[in-house]
Amino acid sequence: MLGKISFDQVVNACSQNGLRFTTSRQEIMSVLINSTKPKSAYQILEKIQKNSPSAKPATVYRGLDFLCKHGFAHRIESNNAYVACASSSDCNSAQFLICESCDATFEFHSHKFSNEISDHAKKEDFTITHKMLEIKGICRECR
Ligand SMILES: [Zn+2]
Ligand SMILES: [Zn+2]
Numbered sequence: 001m002l003g004k005i006s007f008d009q010v011v012n013a014c015s016q017n018g019l020r021f022t023t024s025r026q027e028i029m030s031v032l033i034n035s036t037k038p039k040s041a042y043q044i045l046e047k048i049q050k051n052s053p054s055a056k057p058a059t060v061y062r063g064l065d066f067l068c069k070h071g072f073a074h075r076i077e078s079n080n081a082y083v084a085c086a087s088s089s090d091c092n093s094a095q096f097l098i099c100e101s102c103d104a105t106f107e108f109h110s111h112k113f114s115n116e117i118s119d120h121a122k123k124e125d126f127t128i129t130h131k132m133l134e135i136k137g138i139c140r141e142c143r
Contacts, residue, residue, distance in 0.1 A: 005085045007033055010072050013090075019070060027052065028063040029084070032073050037103045038081030078134050079103060093131040099139035106139075 010029055014021040021029075031039060031047045039047075041060050048055045064082055067073035071091035073082050076098065085091045086107035093114045097106040114131065121128050 003086055003088075004033060005072060005088050009088045013070070013072070017070075019066075022063075024048075024052075024055065024059050025063045025066055027055075028060060029067060029072060032067070032082060032084035035084070038076045038079055038083045038105050040079075040081050044082065074107070074132060076105060076134060077132075078136070083107070095133045095135065097135050097137060097139075099142055100136050101138055101142035104139045104141065 007026075007029060011021060013019070027048045028044055031044050041057065041064060044064070045055060045057055045060045048060065064073065064075070068075050068082070071085055071087075073084050074091075074094065074096075075082055076096060078098065081103070083105050085094075087094070087109060091109075094107050094109055095113060097108070099105075113133075117131065118128070120126075
């Protein structure tokens, strides 16, 4: 795993943009930052319940929606799991290398790639709503 957004970076981004980084959002973000692999909403809930036994699935889903919407975390669609963003700035376009064997996920940002996709969308008069790309393979550890 390459770099990951830090907790402080999320705190700063929220205060700069007037976003509320509530306790439950903080708890979810901490779980994601401390995970080496993508985590399902249920796995996140289990971790949070150790400190906050009253946490509910809806709280986790709402918190994840917030974190993903603002680019602090991403949903890996093919695994239905969540990861902390690897970049520190507003992240709404990324590519992921995902190991089919152990689920290790490596996020990268290719501007070339991203621009090319935008160009194609423009030509087709197509409005992009989700610009994440998931690429499957086998990681170094599993080969
Ligand atoms: Zn990202
Ligand atoms: Zn692997």
